Amino acid sequence: MSMLAVDAALASARAVTRAHRAVRVRRYLAATGTVALSVALVVWTLLPLYNMVLISLEPEGDVFTDHIWPRVVSVESFWGVLTQSHWYLEHFWRQFANSIYMGAMVTILTLVIGSLTSFSIGRMRIRHGWLVSNVALLTYVIPASFLAIPFYRIMQNYGMANNLWSVIAALVAFATPYAFFVLQEYGRSIPIEVDESARIDGASPLQVYLRIYLPLMAPALVAVGTYAMLLAWNEYLYQFLLLSSKSSMTVPVALAQFLSSDQSPWNYMMATAIIYALPPVAIYYAFRRRMTAGLTMGGVKG
Amino acid sequence: MDSTSVVDVGRPAVRRGTLSQFLRGSLKGAEYTWAVAFVVPYIAVFVTFVAYPIVYGVWMGSEASLYRELFADPIYQTTVVNTVLYLALGVNVKMFLALLLSGFFMRPGWWTKLLLLIFVLPWAVPQVSTFVSIHWMLNGEWGFLNNALYKLFHIEGAHWLNDRWTALGAVIVSHIWKWTPFWTLILLAGRMAIPLEIRDTARVDGATGVRGFVYITFPLLANLYLICTLLSTVFLLGDFNTVYFVSGGGPANLTHVLGTLGIRNAFDIAQPRLGVAAVMSALPLVIPLVIVLMRKLRTAEVQL
Numbered sequence: 172m173s174m175l176a177v178d179a180a181l182a183s184a185r186a187v188t189r190a191h192r193a194v195r196v197r198r199y200l201a202a203t204g205t206v207a208l209s210v211a212l213v214v215w216t217l218l219p220l221y222n223m224v225l226i227s228l229e230p231e232g233d234v235f236t237d238h239i240w241p242r243v244v245s246v247e248s249f250w251g252v253l254t255q256s257h258w259y260l261e262h263f264w265r266q267f268a269n270s271i272y273m274g275a276m277v278t279i280l281t282l283v284i285g286s287l288t289s290f291s292i293g294r295m296r297i298r299h300g301w302l303v304s305n306v307a308l309l310t311y312v313i314p315a316s317f318l319a320i321p322f323y324r325i326m327q328n329y330g331m332a333n334n335l336w337s338v339i340a341a342l343v344a345f346a347t348p349y350a351f352f353v354l355q356e357y358g359r360s361i362p363i364e365v366d367e368s369a370r371i372d373g374a375s376p377l378q379v380y381l382r383i384y385l386p387l388m389a390p391a392l393v394a395v396g397t398y399a400m401l402l403a404w405n406e407y408l409y410q411f412l413l414l415s416s417k418s419s420m421t422v423p424v425a426l427a428q429f430l431s432s433d434q435s436p437w438n439y440m441m442a443t444a445i446i447y448a449l450p451p452v453a454i455y456y457a458f459r460r461r462m463t464a465g466l467t468m469g470g471v472k473g
Numbered sequence: 474m475d476s477t478s479v480v481d482v483g484r485p486a487v488r489r490g491t492l493s494q495f496l497r498g499s500l501k502g503a504e505y506t507w508a509v510a511f512v513v514p515y516i517a518v519f520v521t522f523v524a525y526p527i528v529y530g531v532w533m534g535s536e537a538s539l540y541r542e543l544f545a546d547p548i549y550q551t552t553v554v555n556t557v558l559y560l561a562l563g564v565n566v567k568m569f570l571a572l573l574l575s576g577f578f579m580r581p582g583w584w585t586k587l588l589l590l591i592f593v594l595p596w597a598v599p600q601v602s603t604f605v606s607i608h609w610m611l612n613g614e615w616g617f618l619n620n621a622l623y624k625l626f627h628i629e630g631a632h633w634l635n636d637r638w639t640a641l642g643a644v645i646v647s648h649i650w651k652w653t654p655f656w657t658l659i660l661l662a663g664r665m666a667i668p669l670e671i672r673d674t675a676r677v678d679g680a681t682g683v684r685g686f687v688y689i690t691f692p693l694l695a696n697l698y699l700i701c702t703l704l705s706t707v708f709l710l711g712d713f714n715t716v717y718f719v720s721g722g723g724p725a726n727l728t729h730v731l732g733t734l735g736i737r738n739a740f741d742i743a744q745p746r747l748g749v750a751a752v753m754s755a756l757p758l759v760i761p762l763v764i765v766l767m768r769k770l771r772t773a774e775v776q777l
Binding site for chain 2: 205220221223237238239284285288290295297300303310313314317320322323324340343347351375376380407429437444455456
């Protein structure tokens with residue numbers, strides 16, 4: 172009997188330690204799992220970017236090798252891009268300026284048109300404003316690439332091909348709806364009484380828009396502006412179709428031209444790709460918080 | 474007597490509306506002019522650069538014979554299969570990963586925050602840059618992937634972009650790589666918006682881990698998840714860059730999707746109408762999607 176009791180006691184004690192061990196093992200496994208997942212995520216995320224950096228650091232003519240770590244770190248290709256010394260890159264700065272000009276124009280126009288529309292519909296409550304909202308919603312959900320062919324034709328007919336403004340027009344048309352939604356959503360948090368009291372004090376609608384609406388909307392405007400800029404910077408199809416001369420094209424179009432050649436200078440291409448990627452990455456990290464807030468408002472809520 | 478006047482005062486807007494009242498609503502004179510002036514720029518942009526191209530496109534693609542020619546084209550048939558696969562796998566795998574990862578990024582701690590900062594990089598880097606890099610990375614002879622596979626594991630990698638299925642797979646994986654961060658951020662915001670009390674109560678009631686996800690988190694996220702899936706489907710249907718840069722539609726035009734085939738027909742073989750027809754053939758899918766999405770986005774205040 173007593174032997175059995177001891178056995179039972181021992182068994183329960185063993186069960187307790189086993190349970191403890193199980194908890195410890197589980198915690199250990201969870202920690203290992205987290206670390207493994209983190210490492211996998213980092214490798215997965217950085218792989219194409221690492222490839223970009225690796226190749227851009229190759230000296231000329233050394234691209235066709237099989238090493239996977241940079242052996243000789245050479246900034247020759249970056250220098251080549253910045254001084255336009257490779258024949259492919261003779262218009263690099265012009266093209267970069269085109270990209271910046273296009274991005275800036277798309278951002279400014281999207282902000283102006285989007286905020287005016289949102290002010291008229293959300294704050295002044297113009298009749299049938301819902302019609303405009305629906306039109307914007309429709310534009311938001313139509314794939315832009317599906318309209319590229321007729322858009323190209325129309326621009327050809329107007330003699331607007333090879334003109335940066337044709338691209339700017341298309342991008343503004345596709346960026347404004349989203350801007351409008353984010354602004355509408357954000358505007359709801361500002362009491363309409365603010366506008367009304369200004370009006371009673373004799374301010375005209377334009378003054379209310381400029382002096383009250385725009386300053387109060389600043390955070391949303393930053394989110395929308397960043398979005399528009401990134402949209403322009405990411406776009407390729409319209410720029411490719413509409414811009415064909417070396418001096419009017421933008422960086423992505425020039426970069427893609429490398430691809431069609433038999434002997435692509437990959438180190439120069441990757442250096443160009445990295446330089447082109449720097450502004451949006453910087454802007455994204457600068458306005459990250461505002462961006463994310465804006466995305467969840469307009470990107471999903473409408 | 475009193476009561477009638479009260480009624481009159483109570484509903485001035487319902488009184489016989491003249492046409493101008495109908496148009497102007499409650500705004501008067503100069504204010505109405507301002508309000509109209511403020512919407513005119515957007516309406517002008519929409520009519521000129523969206524509505525007009527739509528009408529022009531419909532006109533270009535309105536001949537029935539175009540579609541007979543299109544449907545008989547073997548490249549078109551492969552393209553339809555590719556598009557369906559691209560949509561089914563690209564959207565769902567990506568959204569499911571985003572759902573799981575958004576849960577992972579809910580964990581507290583600096584490590585998670587840092588990881589999230591790295592994780593969103595693919596989305597912040599421009600598409601052309603990254604897809605060009607992936608294209609070269611997958612090169613069978615000199616690409617980084619095969620070099621790494623051989624050096625680290627002594628595996629001979631395939632010529633990824635020379636075979637239809639691996640090339641299509643590469644396109645789908647590239648899409649997932651590029652866009653999972655974006656949707657993870659959205660779903661993460663959705664999870665953050667679930668009130669803490671709900672999560673705490675659920676935890677007290679024993680709904681933790683998988684059970685907490687199935688019974689608490691997912692039901693609250695379901696509507697958001699559905700809208701994200703639909704939006705992502707529409708965006709993916711219009712995708713051009715991924716296919717164009719990663720596989721280029723090759724080998725031998727076997728990995729086109731509708732977006733790239735339209736451009737190829739219009740510009741590479743100079744048949745713009747056939748290009749428009751390829752895009753228009755997606756309308757049976759686009760129209761219902763757009764209707765459902767518009768209704769969802771307009772009426773449903775998504776529970777974020």
